[in-house]
Amino acid sequence: MQYEFIVPGTPQALKRHRTYRFGAKNINVDPSSAAKETFLLQALEHRPPAPLREALAVTLQFCFARPKSHFRGKSSTRLKADAPHWHTGRPDTDNLAKFVMDSLNGTFWHDDSCIAKIDAEKVYHTVPGIYIRIESAPQFSHT
Template sequence: MITLNIPVEPMGAVRMTGRGKFVKPNAKRYLSYKDFIKWEAKKQLKGQALLKGSIKVEIQFLMPIPNSWAKWKKRIAPGKRHTVKPDIDNLIKGVFDALNSIAWTDDNQVSDVTAVKIYSEEPGIIVRIEKVTDIWVKASG
């Protein structure tokens, strides 16, 4: 199993047009975010070969606790589920796109994904990647 610890505040995927990625601030920020994940993953994988075949991915998105919250709410927040934007599918997309050609050949190899968003005092992303074998199901008949 491979574990990557990416020290970055999780960000959801941003819709971009061909020209928009060069001029829109959100698009630029998102592209920088993905580049940072790529750079961190390359550093942590240290030239390890790309995973081939079917893989399982588990992701923990450690979301920042809002500064606007009361002290008592901040104190109990770590570990609680994050149920506001960004949407979890948009968070997953950014990580998967960033890890293409870094951890695996293409994210179409991911046959099993589990993800969770939780509040944390230290924002970041923890990615666990594991090669899996096929599951054979007996055909009925």
């Protein structure tokens, strides 16, 4: 079993939930809810027939557009020799991965606790988006 697809667009990080106090009541707000819904809608055509319940390995590649400073001139499409491959700025890789895990939770997998292995990286690419591969977690022995 393997699902592999790309969700186009600039990768987003999960924003922390906020709690507001109104009198004696606490109200929890998820500032990422609209973005997670939009992301899920883009991924739905690739979903499994039923949410997966087995141990899963998830590979994520977050592809960011290159800034103009990586190119040789104003209208050049040629990269400078020292243009980096890896995206090392914000957002953090773990918050990007949390956004994907939370967005696909309940639709692609029963609960994100079944994800046993995550491989995530941030790179520069000509087409921004998130490459996602979901597969059965490999079995191996450590003895």
